[in-house]
Amino acid sequence: MASNQRKNEAWRKPQIQNPKSKIQNSRRQFLAAGAAGSLALLAGCGASSSSNLPDGEIVGQSDALGHKLQQGWRPVPSADAWQDTQVVIVGGGIAGLSAAWRLLRAGFNDFVVLELEQAPGGTSRSGRNDVSMFPWAAHYVPAPQKEDRTLVRLLTEMRVIEGTSQAGQPIVAEQFLCRDPQERIFYKGQWYEGLYLHAGADAEDQRQFAAFMQDISRWVAWRDSKGRPAFALPVAAASDDADVQALDRITMHDYLAQKGWTSPRLRWYVEYACRDDYGTLLPGTSAWAGLFYFCARVSKPGEEAEPLITWPEGNGRIADYLHAQVASRVKLAIAVTDITGAPFSPPLQGEGPGERSVQVTAFDRAAGKATGYRARRVIFAAPQFLARYLLAEYRDHPPEHIRQFEYSPWLVANLTLRDSPATPWRKTLDGRGFPVSWDNVLYESPSLGYVVATHQTDERGPTVLTWYHAFCESSAKDARALLLQGNWQHWAQVVLSDLERAHPGIRSLVTRLDLMRWGHAMVRPRPGFIFSPARRQAAQAVGNIHFAHTDLSGVALIEEALYHGVRAAEDVLTALSLKPRETFL
Numbered sequence: 001m002a003s004n005q006r007k008n009e010a011w012r013k014p015q016i017q018n019p020k021s022k023i024q025n026s027r028r029q030f031l032a033a034g035a036a037g038s039l040a041l042l043a044g045c046g047a048s049s050s051s052n053l054p055d056g057e058i059v060g061q062s063d064a065l066g067h068k069l070q071q072g073w074r075p076v077p078s079a080d081a082w083q084d085t086q087v088v089i090v091g092g093g094i095a096g097l098s099a100a101w102r103l104l105r106a107g108f109n110d111f112v113v114l115e116l117e118q119a120p121g122g123t124s125r126s127g128r129n130d131v132s133m134f135p136w137a138a139h140y141v142p143a144p145q146k147e148d149r150t151l152v153r154l155l156t157e158m159r160v161i162e163g164t165s166q167a168g169q170p171i172v173a174e175q176f177l178c179r180d181p182q183e184r185i186f187y188k189g190q191w192y193e194g195l196y197l198h199a200g201a202d203a204e205d206q207r208q209f210a211a212f213m214q215d216i217s218r219w220v221a222w223r224d225s226k227g228r229p230a231f232a233l234p235v236a237a238a239s240d241d242a243d244v245q246a247l248d249r250i251t252m253h254d255y256l257a258q259k260g261w262t263s264p265r266l267r268w269y270v271e272y273a274c275r276d277d278y279g280t281l282l283p284g285t286s287a288w289a290g291l292f293y294f295c296a297r298v299s300k301p302g303e304e305a306e307p308l309i310t311w312p313e314g315n316g317r318i319a320d321y322l323h324a325q326v327a328s329r330v331k332l333a334i335a336v337t338d339i340t341g342a343p344f345s346p347p348l349q350g351e352g353p354g355e356r357s358v359q360v361t362a363f364d365r366a367a368g369k370a371t372g373y374r375a376r377r378v379i380f381a382a383p384q385f386l387a388r389y390l391l392a393e394y395r396d397h398p399p400e401h402i403r404q405f406e407y408s409p410w411l412v413a414n415l416t417l418r419d420s421p422a423t424p425w426r427k428t429l430d431g432r433g434f435p436v437s438w439d440n441v442l443y444e445s446p447s448l449g450y451v452v453a454t455h456q457t458d459e460r461g462p463t464v465l466t467w468y469h470a471f472c473e474s475s476a477k478d479a480r481a482l483l484l485q486g487n488w489q490h491w492a493q494v495v496l497s498d499l500e501r502a503h504p505g506i507r508s509l510v511t512r513l514d515l516m517r518w519g520h521a522m523v524r525p526r527p528g529f530i531f532s533p534a535r536r537q538a539a540q541a542v543g544n545i546h547f548a549h550t551d552l553s554g555v556a557l558i559e560e561a562l563y564h565g566v567r568a569a570e571d572v573l574t575a576l577s578l579k580p581r582e583t584f585l
Contacts, residue, residue: 053513056492058517060119081369081371082372082373086377086576087110087112087376088360089114091381092330093549094121094561095550096115096382097120097319097322098154098561099379099565099572102569104326105584108578114334114336115332116336118332118333120319121315121323124318126314131462132454133453134464134466136414141308141318143307143309144170145297147232150566154562179458182437184434184441186444187199190432196266197268215259217302220300224244230247233557248288251285252274252286267282277556278522278523278555279410279524285527288530289554334362335365336361339361339391341358341543358374358544360373360375375544383549384538384549401533401537407521408470409483409518409520411494411515412466413466414453415512416513417509438452438456440452440502444501450466451466453465465499469498476524488515495513496513523551541571552564
């Protein structure tokens, strides 16, 4: 996450460009041990306290229904369970909600959004209890640059952006920027400021770190013959020059090796970035993606990355806003089971001669029965891996491009504590060094650490900590199996044992621990994927079905989900002869 290093704070030292901070630990054991070994590293550090667990449960993520779809489950609606609509949006994550938002802003409301889960937002959804709101996955968005017109428009509408600078850059209202202290790292019994471990670094470590940051500045300054940067948000605005594409053909591991950068501290720092945004290790990450993390949110060479925008509920604030705008058109707990293109008689309203409508079959989980929709257009705002099960023409012969999409699983825990990570329990729980921050990294742990939900409100008393772990093993399928095999007791023990590395007294403070398992949390930008034909093909409409999801960019970011949702909506408006007067892109 990008460090928000405010120079007017006397106690904050000049630090590094840190485009996104959350915890990523590049443990060598992950590479050597494989999936089972990495999980053993988590679970093996506190088994003696396994009986001392708080209340809690596994929430969300209807994986059982997904597995039924893979096995061929296709309920058939009765003849009177069908309805007509111009557009069906499949998926109520950020891409689907932003598509609906764009349609509505164009004055078009003949659509429906079908969402599998009982809450909208996808990986941007949030939760709430008596203590605080909290994120269930995505928990920040960097302040946008003016070129990201979609995000700027949305945040302006949300009154998060309050104006523009003389240079035309958006100005984010101060109350929405992440408060200081923003981040710290735990190493050998002590907390240190920032995410690069300066403590104990020798001259060669420091030299390599400085050389890496100079290389980042070089790429930030780079422009192709058309004036496009090497890295940009959205990704569609970035260069496809041969020099840039060459980065996608090698791993980030090889890129560092070619530069002679072998410092363990630097490699840990860069790998944590890959694990944080992609759920991948250096040998499995495209060098383009590794550099994108550090470059895309820096406006000029030598400048810091854009500051972070966050709320107690994380990106749930954005998801909830979008949902509120289109709530009357959103149907929750609806599992889409089949999407088939077919002509209908009589034709749908507005349908031209020979036009093929789309039939969407779904299962209403609350009513316990199948339902159906006939539409002129469908926006498929779900991950690509689902297309092979939901699109009828894909099931028997899935196109090759779908096989190229791989996803990293995640485990997220929200822990409710009876005391906050501020005085008075800092002395007994936090140990020595830098004070409790929004983002708290455990260097010697394979987890991703935690963020503090109440950090933005600066409230004393109870709090909620959101803990993350990305499964970065080479076999995502095996990692998903392990994730789903563990019950609540197993994973609760893993979470508490991991946090006890830095907080020996934390178990006695936790009153509740809830878990969410994300089987396909983030698309993996493997070498060769960003500029692959597969990614381009996946974004192309198939008949009357348009695709919109962050995985189409090869990186799992809210900026990309917004872009693809709006792009698909504008394509649909054009296809329906309702081309908008202006583009949001």
